Amino acid sequence: MDQKPDTNAEKKTGIYKDKPAVANLGIMLFYQALADQGCKCVQINWIPEYKQSEEIGELLDEFL
Amino acid sequence: MDVKQRIAEANQQAAECLTENDPYWVDIRPAGECVEGLEDHMILHSGPPVNYENMVMLHRRGMVSAMLFEGWAKDEKEAVEIIRSGEIKIDSALNYNTVGAGTGIITKSVAMNVIEDRRNHTTAATFPAEGPVFQGGFCGWGLYNEGIAENLRYMREELFPPMREMLAKNGGIAIKPILAESMQMGDENHTRQTAADLLFDKQVLPELFELDLPKEQIMRTVKYIVETPRFFHCYGQGASRAAAIAADGMEYSTMVTAVAGNGVEFGIKIASLPGQWFTAEAPMMKGRYTSTKYTEKDQLPWIGDSCVVEVAGMGGIAAAASPIVCNLRGMTLQESIAQSREMENICITRNPNYVIPNLDFDCLPVGIDIRLVLKTGICPAIHGGMFSYEGGLIGAGMARVPMECFQKAMKAFAAKYSDRK
Numbered sequence: 001m002d003q004k005p006d007t008n009a010e011k012k013t014g015i016y017k018d019k020p021a022v023a024n025l026g027i028m029l030f031y032q033a034l035a036d037q038g039c040k041c042v043q044i045n046w047i048p049e050y051k052q053s054e055e056i057g058e059l060l061d062e063f064l
Numbered sequence: 065m066d067v068k069q070r071i072a073e074a075n076q077q078a079a080e081c082l083t084e085n086d087p088y089w090v091d092i093r094p095a096g097e098c099v100e101g102l103e104d105h106m107i108l109h110s111g112p113p114v115n116y117e118n119m120v121m122l123h124r125r126g127m128v129s130a131m132l133f134e135g136w137a138k139d140e141k142e143a144v145e146i147i148r149s150g151e152i153k154i155d156s157a158l159n160y161n162t163v164g165a166g167t168g169i170i171t172k173s174v175a176m177n178v179i180e181d182r183r184n185h186t187t188a189a190t191f192p193a194e195g196p197v198f199q200g201g202f203c204g205w206g207l208y209n210e211g212i213a214e215n216l217r218y219m220r221e222e223l224f225p226p227m228r229e230m231l232a233k234n235g236g237i238a239i240k241p242i243l244a245e246s247m248q249m250g251d252e253n254h255t256r257q258t259a260a261d262l263l264f265d266k267q268v269l270p271e272l273f274e275l276d277l278p279k280e281q282i283m284r285t286v287k288y289i290v291e292t293p294r295f296f297h298c299y300g301q302g303a304s305r306a307a308a309i310a311a312d313g314m315e316y317s318t319m320v321t322a323v324a325g326n327g328v329e330f331g332i333k334i335a336s337l338p339g340q341w342f343t344a345e346a347p348m349m350k351g352r353y354t355s356t357k358y359t360e361k362d363q364l365p366w367i368g369d370s371c372v373v374e375v376a377g378m379g380g381i382a383a384a385a386s387p388i389v390c391n392l393r394g395m396t397l398q399e400s401i402a403q404s405r406e407m408e409n410i411c412i413t414r415n416p417n418y419v420i421p422n423l424d425f426d427c428l429p430v431g432i433d434i435r436l437v438l439k440t441g442i443c444p445a446i447h448g449g450m451f452s453y454e455g456g457l458i459g460a461g462m463a464r465v466p467m468e469c470f471q472k473a474m475k476a477f478a479a480k481y482s483d484r485k
Binding site: 050052053056059060064 | 405441474481
């Protein structure tokens with residue numbers, strides 16, 4: 001299928017002006033999908049803070 | 065010194081038992097002579113303690129097989145009657161200085177490799193590889209027939225004497241250098257021992273050929289060694305167990321010293337509470353089956369003690385060392401590295417002996433701390449073999465130790481050490 005010409009190209013500004021550069025936090029799948037499309041990206045291994053139960057949280061406060 | 069300082073100090077010492085260990089393979093002896101506390105009419109099994117009525121079929125069959133192998137019963141019916149009468153003492157192998165790979169059935173007459181840790185002054189006994197001859201399966205896989213029993217006797221009477229003579233002559237084979245080098249050659253030393261096997265062969269075979277024994281006898285033993293897949297696995301387990309035992313009983317330590325399943329429950333032990341198990345439902349494994357005919361429905365929940373190598377910082381902890389093993393589950397090199405990096409968050413220290421090229425020559429983490437597991441929510445990754453409900457190995461893969469085990473362990477630790485009672 002023929003792609004339509006981007007008639008708004010000259011109006012792009014800011015982050016839309018250049019190719020994106022992405023720092024992906026967490027889920028590797030997003031990083032991989034971007035990398036596969038030739039996008040400039042880095043992976044940052046990060047997971048949200050884990051919440052234990054109140055009882056275990058108190059024990060960790062005491063022992064860790 | 066406050067309790068947190070005591071824990072930090074104890075964990076450092078406990079972790080040193082794992083990193084400073086000096087294991088040697090020194091002998092092969094009947095279990096009754098090298099498993100401390102193993103009595104006559106006693107059967108050990110893998111995983112946390114479980115009674116006969118609650119065992120999965122593989123363990124039940126193992127119990128019966130052991131009765132027949134030892135001559136304690138004339139047939140299956142009598143064996144079950146005697147077991148149910150309570151005459152046989154049944155216990156977890158990890159409550160002793162041994163390790164029960166697979167079903168882990170151990171009785172007094174079974175020949176065991178003896179591993180002596182010359183730094184920690186401990187010994188551990190491990191079940192030897194059952195050889196390349198496929199008599200319809202292996203004892204460790206939860207199978208049994210007269211051929212399997214005969215093979216165990218054949219190993220004991222025919223294959224092992226040259227090995228014993230070699231060990232008596234050379235004073236023992238050092239295990240740690242083989243583990244360390246193989247970790248740089250693609251092994252994580254749980255699911256894969258390809259490099260370790262070759263390094264072991266390189267050292268052992270010339271010494272066997274130098275023995276003053278008939279060539280045929282030596283060649284039988286040599287073939288047993290070189291034709292058995294993953295021959296070195298039991299030595300890695302023995303070395304790990306001997307190191308973990310040294311940490312058992314260390315007051316204030318929150319380091320994990322045992323990780324194992326019995327097909328029903330999965331359990332851990334920690335250094336400061338050596339007599340206690342902390343259990344949860346046994347996890348299923350994700351991985352690859354040996355045949356497309358198998359699915360998760362065929363897979364028995366985790367059974368076996370071989371995660372003793374994870375306790376010592378190998379296997380799932382060492383994923384970065386073996387992207388080949390991780391790729392069996394479809395993982396990339398980067399994901400294998402990420403798995404070991406993730407394990408760094410829950411380990412006490414690093415093992416300077418295991419320097420890994422894929423980690424840009426960082427050392428592998430070692431010494432799982434229950435507090436760090438609870439704080440981060442990261443459960444230890446464990447590699448292993450999948451067993452079917454009927455017995456037999458049907459694949460290999462990975463699971464995570466259930467969080468519930470760590471929660472229970474932390475509560476028990478607090479019951480012993482908390483000042484806030």
